Amino acid sequence: MAKFQGFEFWRKTLKEARYAVAPMVDQSELAWRLLSRRHGAQLCYTPMLHAQVFVRDANYRRENLYNEVCEEDRPLITQFCANDPEVFLQAALLAQDYCDAIDLNLGCPQMIAKRGHYGVFLQDEWELLEKMVSLANERLSVPITCKIRVFKEIEKTVRYAQMLEKAGCQLLTVHGRTKDQKGAMTGIASWEHIKAVRQAVNIPVFANGNIQHLGDVERCIQETGVQGVMSAEGNLHNPALFEGRSPPVWEMAEEYLEVVKRYPPCTLSYVRAHLFKLWHHTLQIHQDLREELAKVKTLEGLADVSKQLRLRCQVQTGNGTRGLSSHQGSEVKKKKTVCQKRALEDCDGTADTLSKNKQKKRSRNPNKNFCPDQKPKYIKCEQCGNPKGNKCVFNLCRGCCKKKAYKEVADCPSHGLRFKTKAEKRKAEEKEQVEKEQVEKEQVEKEQVEKEQVAISTTEMERRSSTPQPLHDSRRELQEQSKHQPLL
DSSP, X not given: OXXXXXXXXXXXXXXXOOEEEOOOTTTSOHHHHHHHHHTXXXXXXXXXXXXXXXXXXXXXXXXXXXXXXXXXXXXXXXXXXXXXXXXHHHHHXXXXXXXXXXXXXXXXXXXHHHHHTOGGGGTTOHHHHHHHHHHHHHHOSSOEEEEEEOOSSHHHHHHHHHHHHHHTOSOEEEESSOTTOOGGGOOOOOHHHXXXXXXXXXXXXXXXXXXXXXXXXHHHHHHHOOSEXXXXXXXXXXXXXXXXXXXXXXXXXXXXXXXXXXXXXXXXXXXXXXXXXXXHHHHHXXXXXXXXXXXXXXXXXXXXXXXXXXXXXXXXXXXXXXXXXXXXXXXXXXXXXXXXXOOOOOTTOOTTTSOHHHHHHHHHOTTOOOOXXXXXXXXXXXXXXXXXXXXXXXXXXXXXXXXXXXXXXXXXXXXXXXXXXXXXXXXXXXXXXXXXXXXXXXHHHHHHHHHHHHHHHHHHHHHHHHSOOOHXXXXXHHHHHHHTSOOO
């Protein structure tokens, strides 16, 4: 049967899903997806999976997808990060029977994505992306989708989206932030970019960015005209976001822990991270339980800390303090003024303006400079744009240097690459081995010749001893005997 495409895929396979839980590394696992579906989510994505690891490691496949097959967890889209068309295709073929579509991550802006050269750091390589998407669209039995970030220019973003649509993308999720909008520079997502993309393509579009309440969802759909809205941070703080509720945080925490127990195994670090998000505002007040939550090593221990937090919140509620829901915790935060956001760090790097992490670094190295304006400017790699090695013989980053050194059989001491040295050493060892084998061969031949000569000598002596003596020799012997006989 031919696979569904575009709006037909959205209507029949995704059942016109409007509310989607974003693919989040180590945070959109099965238990969290099921919890979100209970509270209004209509579509979920797996965490971002690494295509190359997924292909080569059977344990990785089993732990991240195969053992999470659940009838309640549909529709489901599996997301991969990749930068090689063949590897991406192989991973997708291994995953297609366990989900409803395959998504290519073109939006991750983190440093790990920069080092691995995937996610948003592929957004300028249109030829490569076109090949990846088109190959997957031709060979897979399920649709291919993409999640992207925008360029600063709306026109370029529109052309980018149209290129992916032409290559075979059947659903496009647009995160309305640029590659540089992350961390302290996150800022507000541009719904204007998303609206322009929606008007320019003929496939379903999902919007991502600025979604913290159900009101944001409805307003986004109305302003941009998209088919659905995706939430990440808002969902982590309040899994009931798509229900339009802000239940007491302990309700969500206890329900999540109950789902985790019903659908094991679940990595403990995932559970801990979710509890930190759910209890975020409360933990700013109860610092002792924050430290305990970070230390406990069992699921029971995590549940016990969550229970203590619930009891403390209920005591505060009884004393007239509002119950702490996922969003209502901000009210307590304002009253207690325990965790006010610190000011932006100044160039002088005083202790009051530095984060705790940087204060620790300052204590270890008092001369360390934290001012962005005074940090050294790194020279870019000539091929990929990453910082190049300071003493690299090719003026490249380590990844590009390794490829070039391998291809040209060269050395780069700066990056610890010794391809030429190893090749020469291997050649010398091979030459030494050949010479050794030649000497051994000559020795064997010499011994063989000596054995043959000895055998010939032995044979000759045996032949002579067995041959009768000549007649004249017998007469000479008789004459000699007669000389010594006495006269009669």
